Amino acid sequence: MASVYSTLTYWLVSHPKIANFTWTEGETLGSTFFFVFFVVSLYLSATFILRYAMVSLPSLGPRILKPITAVHSLILCLLSLIMAVGCTLSITSAPTTRLFHAICFPVDVKPKGPVFFWAQVFYLSKILEFGDTILIILSKSFQRLSFLHVYHHATVLIMCFIWLRTRQSMFPVGIVTNSTVHVIMYGYYFMCAVGCKPRWKRLVTDFQVVQFVFGFGILALMFSEHYFGSGCSGIWGSYFTGVFNASLLALFFNFRSKNYVKKTKPEVIKLS
Ligand SMILES: CC(C)(COP(=O)(O)OP(=O)(O)OC[C@H]1O[C@@H](n2cnc3c(N)ncnc32)[C@H](O)[C@@H]1OP(=O)(O)O)[C@@H](O)C(=O)NCCC(=O)NCCSC(=O)CC(=O)O
Numbered sequence: 001m002a003s004v005y006s007t008l009t010y011w012l013v014s015h016p017k018i019a020n021f022t023w024t025e026g027e028t029l030g031s032t033f034f035f036v037f038f039v040v041s042l043y044l045s046a047t048f049i050l051r052y053a054m055v056s057l058p059s060l061g062p063r064i065l066k067p068i069t070a071v072h073s074l075i076l077c078l079l080s081l082i083m084a085v086g087c088t089l090s091i092t093s094a095p096t097t098r099l100f101h102a103i104c105f106p107v108d109v110k111p112k113g114p115v116f117f118w119a120q121v122f123y124l125s126k127i128l129e130f131g132d133t134i135l136i137i138l139s140k141s142f143q144r145l146s147f148l149h150v151y152h153h154a155t156v157l158i159m160c161f162i163w164l165r166t167r168q169s170m171f172p173v174g175i176v177t178n179s180t181v182h183v184i185m186y187g188y189y190f191m192c193a194v195g196c197k198p199r200w201k202r203l204v205t206d207f208q209v210v211q212f213v214f215g216f217g218i219l220a221l222m223f224s225e226h227y228f229g230s231g232c233s234g235i236w237g238s239y240f241t242g243v244f245n246a247s248l249l250a251l252f253f254n255f256r257s258k259n260y261v262k263k264t265k266p267e268v269i270k271l272s
Pocket of ligand 1: 069070072073131132133135136141144148149152178181182185188189190192193201202204205206208255
């Protein structure tokens, strides 16, 4: 057990590429406002154009699409697992006095080291998640191309860029919780794609809702430390995350009530 822990810690935290990672605006891959603007615009316009082009084009068919969808979901499931473990170890293997940094970075924090490395991987993984949208469109499951889906995929990339750009406190906890939820979510999608649709779809949605509620708890802790304690880095980024979190919570409550809450039929009053 100890050797598994030390091997994982070496490959996911202490490896020189991770330990010496520095996020530098304009130098690190995807680290400019232009990049984010370009990628998000490309995503939105490609989604819009493909969506309408596919109306008159034939669907690729499940024999081609299902294996691609399965591989895509499996890759994201495994990548999410690696990010969840990597970021957790990066937080916990730091000296105990720095554990609180997972919630509140000092105001003069430098964007380097393992936690920032995992934030960069997490940020780039959000571009890989755009594949979900392409697969939905190619399969012509247009009812699944919801506002929630497109809004989430586009805005989450902007949020991750802001995390890095503002050295935003709290993002390590965000990476661990979201990656953990995505292990379950992409596991669910993988099983759907290989033809064994799980019965625990509702549980996936509930985990997603819990992560947003939990996010508010952490946000409150961070704000209290920022305004009544020694101060935390990236406070304006935290406001963005808070608003995004609230909008997703509202959209997921709506999704939940539409998908799982049983509709009771109005009682028929018998007139005798
Ligand atoms: C249970 C959910 C995860 C998914 O709900 P859905 O209604 O979309 O689920 P569903 O049962 O229709 O999905 C099954 C279908 O998805 C296909 N499928 C498989 N892999 C996929 C992938 N990587 N992307 C998109 N679709 C995929 C399967 O082949 C199957 O098709 P077939 O039915 O033909 O066999 C839910 O909680 C949810 O998140 N709903 C919002 C919709 C959404 O886009 N979520 C992801 C981004 S939001 C997010 O990610 C928030 C977060 O950060 O936690």
